Amino acid sequence: MHMACSYEATSPSSSSSTITCSISAVHSDLLETHILTRLDGPTLASAACVSTELYSLITCNQTLWANICHSTWPSTNTPLVSRVISSFDKGPRSFFSDSSTNPDPSAAAASESAADHDPPSELISAVDIYYRNKLMLSKVVETETVSGWYQCSPFRVDLLDPKDTVATRIPYPDTEEACRELAEDFTLSWILIDPIGRRAMNLSSQKAVRVQRHWLSGEVHVWFAWMLSGEEQCGIVITCGGSEGGEMHVREVSLQVEDMDGMHLNGKESLVILRRGLEGKRENKRRRGEEGKRRYEEYLELRRIRKERKLRTEGTLDMLCAASGVFIFTSLALFAFWR
Known part of the structure; x- marks a missing residue:
């Protein structure tokens, strides 16, 4: 130079x-x-x-971008994910661009072309969970998408096996105030990778949108979410339980896709939604945690309005059915009387 x-x-x-x-x-x-x-x-x-x-x-400088990917998301520093990242059109730089932004819900909903493409035969999840900016859990999970069981069953990706738990030094929250503090302390990144289409997207709101302690079991549920379209959202739940020492153990970390009625979509339906997100435009927002929580609250409000409208419609139909039954019964009674 x-x-x-x-x-x-x-x-x-x-x-x-x-x-x-x-x-x-x-x-x-x-x-x-x-x-x-x-x-x-x-x-x-x-x-x-x-x-x-x-x-x-x-x-x-692809090595520079690869190092940034590994330092930003430790789960990518595995032979499997590193090999997939290197296969992207522009290498690690493309992967970083895809994974550092969330899918645009409006663009994903408008992208109908994804449904016409062949679905990927495999999805890779690279997940990193932080507590107060310290890495707590990092893992990579492969999910096949071609079997009949996957196509018909509710879509769910589990990060931990049923018998696995992750010990933490996090005090068990015994008050509502402590639960609210957890929402600020937890940070999660869930990168979903299509190794065939060489695309990736981050499905997490980064910051927790809700923390709740179950009244019976005492388990603490930490929710992360992101709207995939106007009707569907991706939900990530961390389930924690207390230990004898008064600290929490992570027992479950799962990813699911649900519709506006709160119903979990099956593998075939979820794959169409996820494919649209992978191929759609991305939002480049700095404050993704606040944006994710705002959209989650809007989603809950829309779901509440939808549920009330549905109940009113069902109530009207019940009244019409009841009125029709009374009319038919009265008509038959009068017919029998005058006969």
């Missing part, structure tokens, strides 16, 4: 001076080794827009 520096002095007797240097004055090895490696993904993407030199250095 060439040097480009200039020196300006206002006057021979003046002590004030101005030195201007362009980014090209910094050696490329110094940039790649000591400067760019200290930036996070969004900052690195912004830096690529500064100059053509930086754009070339940043976009062509």
Whole structure:
């Protein structure tokens, strides 16, 4: 890279001076080794827009983006996910772009072309759970999507086997205030990867949208969610139980897709929705946690209105059926009387 520096002095007797240097004055090895490696993904993407030199250095350095993916999501630092990431059209840079943003619900709902494509034969989930910015659980799960059992059963991806638990040092929340604090302390990333189509998307609201303690079992449920379209949402639930030492153990982490009526979709229906999200546009929002919670509350309100409307419709139909029954009974009674 060439040097480009200039020196300006206002006057021979003046002590004030101005030195201007362009980014090209910094050696490329110094940039790649000591400067760019200290930036996070969004900052690195912004830096690529500064100059053509930086754009070339940043976009062509796949090792740099691979390291950023691994540091941002430790679950991607596995042979399986690393191999899939390298197969993306633009390598780790494309994977980071897909996974650092959420699917746009309006765009996913409008994307009908995904239903016409062959569904992927496999989905890979790369999940990372943090508590107070410390990694608590990181795991990769493969899910086949072609069997009849998957197509007809309710769609569900379990991160832990039924007998597995993850010990934590998190105090068991015995008050409602402590449960609300958990919503701020937990952070979750659930990246769903289509290894065949070489696309990925993050299905988590990043921050918890709700925390609730079951009144009977005492289990604590931490919800994360993201709207996949105007009618369906993806829900992630962390189920925790208390231990003898007064700390929580993670017992379940599951992913499901439900419709506006709260019904869980089966594998075939969910695959269409997920495929639309994978191929649709993405939202590039900095405050994804607040946005996810806001949309979750809107979703609950729409579901409440829908349920009330449905109950009113069913009530009207019941009244019509009852009135028809009374009319028929009265008509038959009068017919029998006059006969």
